[in-house]
Structures are given as C-alpha cells and as structure tokens.
Amino acid sequence: MEIILHGTGAGTPSGNRGASAATFGFDSGDILLIDAGEGCSRAIIRDGRNLHKITTVVLSHMHADHWTGLPNLVMAWIIGRRETPVDLYLPPRSLHFFRSVLSNSWMLQKPLPFELRMSELQPLLLSEEWSLRPFRTSHLDKFMGSEEADLLSFPSFGFVLESGERKILFSQDIGSEQDLEVELLGTELLICESAHVNLSHVVESARNAGVSRLIFTHVSPERERAFEEIIVDSGGLDWSVAEDGLIIPL
Ligand SMILES: [Zn+2]
Helix, strand or coil, X not given: CEEEEEECECCCCCCCCCCCEEEEECCCCCEEEEEECCCHHHHHXXXXXXXXXXXXXXXXXXCHHHXXXXXXXXXXXXXXXXXXXXXXXXXXXXXXXXXXXXXXXCCCCCCCCCCEEEEECCCEECCCCCEEEEEEECCCHHHCCCHHHHHCCCCEEEEEEEECCEEEEECCCCCCHHHHHHHHCCXXXXXXXXXXXXXXXXXXXXXXXXXXXXXXXXXXXXXXXXXXHCCCCCCCCEEEECCCCEEEEC
8 A cells, every 4th residue: 555645735825735635545556535635636647646546535524625626636537538436435414515516517417427426424445455434533623513513514534544453543634633642552654734733742642652653744834844843752753744745655
C-alpha cells in the first residue's frame, strides 16, 4: 500500500500547498481518495495517479477545502467515459446536497457511463487486507446544539486504516489533539493536521503512545514557521512536515 498526500494545505489558499486530498493505492490497483479539496484532480494527475483507478472516495466533513474538488473529479470521470463503478462515502446528511450539486452542474441529466454509488460514511473493507473506520472528531462541535447542526452535515470525522496489527491514524480536521488520544495506542503512522492542534503536544503524545512516524499536514500559511517551535524530545518518534506530492510507502 502506498499513500500520497496530494494537498497538504489548510483552508487558506497557498501558492505551494493544495487543499486536502490524499490517495491510498492498494496492491489490487484500486485507489481510495480521502477528501477532495479544490484542485484535487489536477494534483492527483501531477503525482502520477490515474483518476479512473479511484474506486472509493471518502469525505471527512463539509468544510469547503475538503470537498470542492469532487464535482470536477466526477466530471473527469464522465468526460473520460469511465465504466467501472465508484463509491462515494459522504458526511452525514450531505447526500441530497451532493446530488443537487452534480445535477446543477449538468452531470446527472443523462445516464452516467459508470455507476456512481453514494452512501453515508461507514466502516469499509478496502482490500483483502485493509479496512477503514471513521471516528468522530470535535472539529465542528462549536456548532453543536445549534439549529444548523441539526439541519446541516454534522459532525466531522477522522479515519483509522487497519490491516492485522498495522494501524494508520489519519486525523483530518480535529478540535484539538485530544480527539486522537483514544486512537493513538497501536498506531504505527500518524498523519496529523496542524491547524487546530498544539504541535508539541501532538509530538509528545505520539511519542508516549509508541507511534513510529508522525507526519504533519494541513499546514496553513500562518503556521509554516510554527514547526520550529517544537522543542519536546521526540525520543524514537520520526516526525516531519509533509509537502504536496509526498509519497509514503507502507
Ligand atoms: Zn474543517
């Protein structure tokens, strides 16, 4: 399995970092896309992946930097006369919205050349070896109890990928590093957003949990220099900051 981080930026547009998008390529050739931020199709092609090999798309939540590349990706599949089915696993209560977006973009008026299956986020079997499990994060909890939270898509999710003893924790947008605590144990690789966390605390808790590798992503322009302030002893933990196009072999 090979992970590529195509977009390592956050909500603020940046000249050198794209919006959130990561692919997971399996031995079967199937590709999972987690989040589809603005410009994800172009970034995926730039990094050498074939858009038509994407079989599953999973979205963590409805902030625009995590989904606005999806309509363009679907258009690429239609224009490219894709024939194989695609599964979109979308945040709670967002299916109607996405049907409307695709329809209003003139994509659903004629039968598609492929089957586009839309479901709500759920645990998935990705390959013979790997499974995916969404876990709730507190990223949108400031809206909890509001009228909007009852009507719009709520809450947000991070993802755990597991294969036997192997565990990858992909934070996506969280409320704070505390969202990860319960999942850290047994994690081999932590891919952690850096916009809503105390960076030193993340390094510390990953080290204490015995995580081997920590990669920071979702870097906003304002926080590019913040990594210099991480002064905690990282012990045996290998931590780094991702750039767009980073390949992580597993
Ligand atoms: Zn967000």
